[in-house]
Amino acid sequence: MAKNRKWNNDGLQQIQPLQEKQHRAERRMVVLPTTGISMIILLLLALFPQQVFGDASFNTNRGGVKTGRTAAALEVSSLSDLEMISLWGPSTTDRFNPYTGSLLAPLLIPRVSGTANNTRVQEFILDYFAKLNTTSLTGGTEEAEAEAEAEAEAEAAAATTTTTNSKLKSKKLKHQNRDQLFRRALGTPGIGWHVELDRFTDKTPFGEKTFTNLIFTKNPKAENRLVFAAHFDSKYFPPPLDQKPKNQWNGGDDTLPFIAATDSAVPCAILLDLAASLDRALDHPSRNDKDTTLQLIFFDGEEAFQDWTATDSLYGSRHLAELWAMRSVPRSRTATGRNGGSTSNNLEGIELFVLLDLLGAEGPNVPSFFGATHWVHQHTMLIEQRLWEAKLHGGQALARRKAGIQEREDDDEADDMERLDEDEPPLKGFLTAAPAWGGVDDDHRPFLQRGVPVFHVIPLPFPHVWHKLEDNADAISPEVAEGWANIFRAFAVDYLQLLKPRGQHRRDEL
Numbered sequence: 478m479a480k481n482r483k484w485n486n487d488g489l490q491q492i493q494p495l496q497e498k499q500h501r502a503e504r505r506m507v508v509l510p511t512t513g514i515s516m517i518i519l520l521l522l523a524l525f526p527q528q529v530f531g532d533a534s535f536n537t538n539r540g541g542v543k544t545g546r547t548a549a550a551l552e553v554s555s556l557s558d559l560e561m562i563s564l565w566g567p568s569t570t571d572r573f574n575p576y577t578g579s580l581l582a583p584l585l586i587p588r589v590s591g592t593a594n595n596t597r598v599q600e601f602i603l604d605y606f607a608k609l610n611t612t613s614l615t616g617g618t619e620e621a622e623a624e625a626e627a628e629a630e631a632e633a634a635a636a637t638t639t640t641t642n643s644k645l646k647s648k649k650l651k652h653q654n655r656d657q658l659f660r661r662a663l664g665t666p667g668i669g670w671h672v673e674l675d676r677f678t679d680k681t682p683f684g685e686k687t688f689t690n691l692i693f694t695k696n697p698k699a700e701n702r703l704v705f706a707a708h709f710d711s712k713y714f715p716p717p718l719d720q721k722p723k724n725q726w727n728g729g730d731d732t733l734p735f736i737a738a739t740d741s742a743v744p745c746a747i748l749l750d751l752a753a754s755l756d757r758a759l760d761h762p763s764r765n766d767k768d769t770t771l772q773l774i775f776f777d778g779e780e781a782f783q784d785w786t787a788t789d790s791l792y793g794s795r796h797l798a799e800l801w802a803m804r805s806v807p808r809s810r811t812a813t814g815r816n817g818g819s820t821s822n823n824l825e826g827i828e829l830f831v832l833l834d835l836l837g838a839e840g841p842n843v844p845s846f847f848g849a850t851h852w853v854h855q856h857t858m859l860i861e862q863r864l865w866e867a868k869l870h871g872g873q874a875l876a877r878r879k880a881g882i883q884e885r886e887d888d889d890e891a892d893d894m895e896r897l898d899e900d901e902p903p904l905k906g907f908l909t910a911a912p913a914w915g916g917v918d919d920d921h922r923p924f925l926q927r928g929v930p931v932f933h934v935i936p937l938p939f940p941h942v943w944h945k946l947e948d949n950a951d952a953i954s955p956e957v958a959e960g961w962a963n964i965f966r967a968f969a970v971d972y973l974q975l976l977k978p979r980g981q982h983r984r985d986e987l
């Protein structure tokens with residue numbers, strides 16, 4: 478019973494000492510030489526009333542903010558579905574270990590836009606998808622890898638905005654364990670991930686710099702997309718004046734060692750997790766070009782180099798939204814998304830734009846920002862509740878670790894879990910029903926302004942380590958990161974209807 482009490486109090490008493498510790502740590506924190514505000518909370522309501530209050534009834538068919546799904550059309554995955562989905566793809570908590578995790582650790586370096594480290598992170602992400610593609614398309618033969626590598630090098634010399642088709646350089650593949658990230662029978666046919674590199678230069682307070690957005694699309698022929706996005710660059714913090722005079726700051730490699738774990742390495746790792754875990758289901762032969770597909774966007778240049786202004790911030794998302802607004806794409810009469818049935822620009826196929834930011838720390842509190850997508854927020858809360866019932870909620874694993882309960886399935890633990898479930902609601906949901914109409918300025922804005930429906934997943938308040946050197950590996954809870962990954966995995970499965978009309982996928986198929 479004592480053990481049980483410890484469990485039940487976790488949300489209150491176990492978290493409290495940590496917060497105190499963090500507050501103490503905060504007073505010792507290095508105050509970074511940031512000037513002005515960076516992430517301004519804007520009242521977009523005044524500017525975009527339609528997007529904000531476009532649809533308070535959660536029916537999305539109104540104005541320019543229709544989405545292809547409605548609340549009524551979405552079913553929440555059952556418990557058994559969630560158990561199955563949780564086994565898809567990379568399924569160990571360790572993948573979000575900030576020191577050793579295959580998805581997260583490679584991202585945790587300073588990666589300011591325009592620097593060599595930023596390019597290293599791009600290569601890690603590209604290699605990750607190349608690995609998915611190489612395995613799914615060719616079975617991972619060395620010949621195919623060599624071919625892909627040669628093609629990639631030829632393409633690397635190409636124009637500033639480059640689109641390649643499903644193959645990228647895979648230099649490091651031979652040295653990696655192909656079974657490390659996901660399980661799939663070699664030779665399994667798949668359609669692969671289409672890769673688009675949006676590379677461009679823009680003026681910054683430190684001169685012209687190169688930025689690269691990375692876009693991965695499962696089936697580029699699909700007319701409608703569910704988009705998940707996050708930014709992979711980290712903010713530039715110049716060295717103190719006594720170390721380097723201001724006129725020598727270069728806006729890049731001389732940055733302080735800020736690795737931006739929540740901002741947004743963890744969200745990027747969650748996108749990688751989504752790609753691997755849904756890869757097989759998205760390749761299912763029963764899916765066709767009419768089905769809404771999954772698109773993952775890794776933005777460069779979200780951060781301001783100095784002050785957050787209209788021109789010093791959101792370099793990548795501003796460029797991509799503008800690029801896609803100008804790109805004309807044919808749409809058939811059966812297109813189900815916004816403005817279906819005509820030629821349209823490449824933004825109009827986005828049914829829903831899900832932006833992840835500042836995730837991975839304990840105790841997130843994510844409100845609902847937009848009336849037009851409030852139903853999405855509500856649906857995600859249902860998924861979170863259902864994950865709790867399935868004992869797959871990240872908060873449960875975190876509480877178990879903090880309470881010193883072993884992961885092994887012994888009788889005592891099972892009893893604890895049962896008692897907990899009978900007595901207690903979730904310790905603290907990641908999402909809250911409370912609205913925060915208006916929103917936080919972020920990479921979604923250039924899309925929102927062009928009528929794209931947005932589901933912004935960002936906690937308020939921000940993590941207390943936000944834009945401090947302490948936003949490092951120690952700020953991350955692997956369990957919370959995994960919890961988020963499970964939530965979005967289930968959300969994508971529901972939204973893309975990867976289970977319901979298609980029959981069952983078993984783990985041994987993956």
Ligand SMILES: [Zn+2]
Pocket residue numbers: 712740780944
């Ligand atoms: Zn930031």
